[in-house]
Amino acid sequence: MTRIALCVAVVVMLAATCSGAQTSSEAEKVWAVEEAYWQYVQANDLRSYVTLWRTDFLGWPSVSPEPLGKDHITD
Numbered sequence: 001m002t003r004i005a006l007c008v009a010v011v012v013m014l015a016a017t018c019s020g021a022q023t024s025s026e027a028e029k030v031w032a033v034e035e036a037y038w039q040y041v042q043a044n045d046l047r048s049y050v051t052l053w054r055t056d057f058l059g060w061p062s063v064s065p066e067p068l069g070k071d072h073i074t075d
Contacts, residue, residue: 046074 033052040049050070053059057070068075 050074 037049037052039045040052050073053070053073055070057073058067059073060067061073064075
């Protein structure tokens, strides 16, 4: 029984380590987009800013009376 518990513990620890590496890579991608977002906003680079949004994006900016699609998000 002890050997089984030890094997299970090792498998769980390895799985946690592997999933942590994947999460780290995904987190780095998200942070890269977040940093690009703020760089574009600070530079008022609307052309680059729009590239961050999906084609079917629909958002409701606080200054708009209605939701806007990607084609009007920089209005």
